[in-house]
Amino acid sequence: MLQKLLLGNLTLEAIPLHNPIIMGAGLFMGLIMLAVIGSLFYFKKWTWLWRDWLTSVDHKKIGIMYIILALIMLVRGLIDAMMMRLQQALAVGDATGYLPPEHYNQIFTAHGVIMIFFMAMPFMFGLINIVLPLQIGARDVAFPFLNSLSLWLAVVGASLINLSLIVGDFAATGWLAYPPLSELAYSPGVGVDYYIWALQISGVGTLLSGINFVVTIFKMRCPGMTLMKMPIFTWTVLCAMILVVLAFPVLTVTLGMLFLDRYFDMHFFTADLGGNAMVYINMIWIWGHPEVYILILPAFGIYSEVVATFSKKYLFGYATMVWATASITVLSFIVWLHHFFTMGSGPDVNAFFGIATMVIAIPTGVKVFNWLFTMYKGRITFTTPMLWTIGFITTFVFGGMTGVMMAVPAIDFQMHNSLFLIAHFHNAIIGGVVFGYLGGFTYWFPKAFGFKLNETLGKCAFWCWIVGFYTAFLPIYIVGLMGMTRRISHYDAATGWHPYLVVAAIGAGIITCGVIFQILQLVISFKNREKYRDLTGDPWGGRTLEWSIPSPAPLYNFATIPAVDSRDAFWVAKQRGHHDKQTSNQTLEIHMPKNTSAGFIIGMCSAVFGFAFVWHITWLVLAGLVGMIATIIVRSFDMHTDYYLTLENEG
Amino acid sequence: MSNNSDTMDVFGFWIYILSDCVLFATIFAVYAALNANMYGGVGLKGLFDLSYVLTETSALLISSFTCGLAIMAMYKNNLKQVMLWLMATFLLGFAFIGMEINEFINLTAEGHSWQTNASLSSFFTLVGTHGLHVLIGLLWMAVIILQLLIFELTPVLRRRLTYFALFWAFLDIIWIFVYIIVYLMGAI
């Protein structure tokens, strides 16, 4: 009785001691954490960690932390993917593979949730954080404290998922947790609850970031930078963040109602008592479709920047690109039903949404031509970022093509939920989003850290990724056409799928080699950082303002805020011979925000809150809630959250 | 940080309000889809005491008015008046929430709880989400009142009062939609 009060539903049985794979993973995670903590003690870096990172409100530091989170979760998501491919390569005929269905089902759910929410989104926010204020000539984002809070909420969400591995289970419902399967009747364990809280907590952070970046772009551009003179990456970020502000509340409500069904016995989506699962499916996709555009638009922006820089040419059709981005943004809200043509909405409704989906392919296709004609009559250097871009164009168009095909409802009736669909969206997301973020990572790494990454290893990584991608996903397209549906953990030999799934597993392995090359690249580049040092701040011959300041960027970004009068302002300045940037003889007083622990503390309270909710530990839920509210209130009493930095005689 | 900090902050708050609009729009949409799903139970029509709801609506509307008076007093730099009207806003808001909680308790006691069917789930969630926002507003108000006592009308507190007034007015507007769509239309 007392145990129920103190610990809710949490017992020692929650730890799956009988499952060697999970315990192995848990041990691995534990060892890494011990290694990190041990190093911090050994090198006496706790104060540095607290002062320079955990309490930082500097967008550059926050961006780096987001990317660290993304890379860690990329490894976890890839391990999940390898486990899935291996299972499917093994479990043919009488063989059942090495993963029982209950486990396999959690793995594919975790793979999807992690890759979208805790790899792609943090990677995106990381790159935006590092680059955006520099591109618009600002010193920071509009709300630095909220920026820090968003980061820690994302970290907490990811931590809850990792914790679910060893304390309890994760959801086994697929990454969007459709009811009735995700309702208490069919998912009685804690898995779906971990899912709900990981997403709700990080979702708040995402929404705050959306607001933050929208305000930053609208209100903090340097003098002379009108909207049509902004870098194209900034435009795509603006559109993506508008999508965040409009779409994420829908996710919050949808998951909130699932939570109410599960915890308070409500009936929004239950099979009985008037609930309607179709409401969930509509709402989750009203969020879900804009979400994929949130991910791809900044990637498109990265490609635009990279292709212009490495073709030594203006981006072709800047105005068209802006209008194409804006139309994609608007259209992304009227296509959601194409995710469930098979739910029976009728031919008129289905046809409308199908045609709308195809219309969205038009501005997307136009962008491809604009990139091509940026290359045309340019002077192209095949740096790693440029390779990622060319790899993207040639790969993504197939993802787009298969998408347009499935936008025909009659085709979708056959292809829906088949591996053809899986291949399509991986084609678009890996070829589009991941290639873009990895390219952007290489491109902006010198600005963040002051040295370039080793090019050879970067290229090796690229080739592994692209060869691995095709090796993995062409067979997956084929087994889709051979009738294989998604989310199955074993199948008959008579289907003939086996050899293709073996090849697909090999492809996943090749991608893993790519990641290993990238880890190697980081280690070796760090060791040789003096050799790769970026001394000028402009290692690539860049065109936009972020390349006009030293690498790594100083705390305050710009000693004096620049003024611009054209696109590609830095390129123009260089042509005019004015690339001598921040000279000033005076002493400058720069207005900066103070570091604060409030974001970190609220984050930690949210972790307690979420974990306690999962296990129904009521007193702990209240404690977490009170902690969050108290921290906010205490911070609000702090009237001195900023200071002035004195800059003497910078030359 | 930049010079146009005030306009930037208020603009940011408007964007937040925009997101909250989407939140409520979504809950309204679910209400529209599910409010007729009573699974054989009593329709919402029979459950409302319209004069009661009118009273609590009036409390909220008047609290918006007193909030406006507080802002006007802020522009006139009259700290005492600001505190006075804020406290009036608080009391009226508190009355609104009290009446709403009372309504919820009565409905539940009569067997019409949020667990009964989808229609009631969506009713309690829509009205309850608004009520939760009001509760947060009350807490926020209490903190502002305390801070005004300590710091008086600093620029920071003026800005926060502005956000709060926006928030309170927004909640009022949402309530008008709730009143019309849930209670008045529900009673037809």
Add this chain to the structure above:
Amino acid sequence: MLTLLDPKGMIAADETHIFIVSAVLMLLVVIPVVMMTLAFAWRYREGNIKADYAPEWSHSTILEVIWWSIPCVIVVILGVMTWTSSHRLDPYKPLAISGQKTITIQAIALQWKWLFIYPEQHIATVNYIEIPTGAPVQFLITSEGPMNSFQIQQLAGQIYAMAGMQTKLHLIANEPGTYKGISANFSGEGFSDMTFQVRATSQEQFNQWVKTVKQSPNKLTTESYDKLSQRSIKDPVRYYSSTTNDVFVAVMMKNMTPGKDLSNLCDRNILKVG
């Protein structure tokens, strides 16, 4: 074999045809784009000083017109195809063939098997369907719990099976043979084994089969249904020699409002179950 491109049913054949046409249309754009990408990358590489370099050229109205128009044209063509095919291949559209009687089969997605009830023949089966080749078949589909999706890939597309709702699918098998049916929407632990067999035979063989099923000792009653709806995996084929017509309706109704509220009925034509 590429099952989804090897149709044996009227609907599937139509769908496959559209698949191929749209693939070809899209490849008309995609292949030139890929070739242009590689060609431009090669020609305008830095080492190739013979190639023109025009760093300031970043706009061309005529090019914009061309590459806005080509996708628009393709989308118009595909759009028309979409409109017509969505109506022609609407799963709810009855397929009437003169002289052929439509067979009705009620399908209930259970955990983790399919129950098929033939209301006119008063028989039922688990994980097995037999139909006469060339006859129009009308499926009425629901689910006992989580969402599933009913699909016989070589004969037609799929449609979701949802609790408290009824969906419909029409198909005709063009050739006799044995086909695989699946659930195409993940529904939990036993999902991977939720397959069923479909045999299209001659009319005489079908009639004979119905007689065989009617000799089965199993009867589908409320009790035997309750037992059947318990969780199980890899269920063998089972026959029921008699059914009460109410089973399908009862399964749907217990999740809908008891009484008159039919607001959850996902059916565009109100069905009377006989």
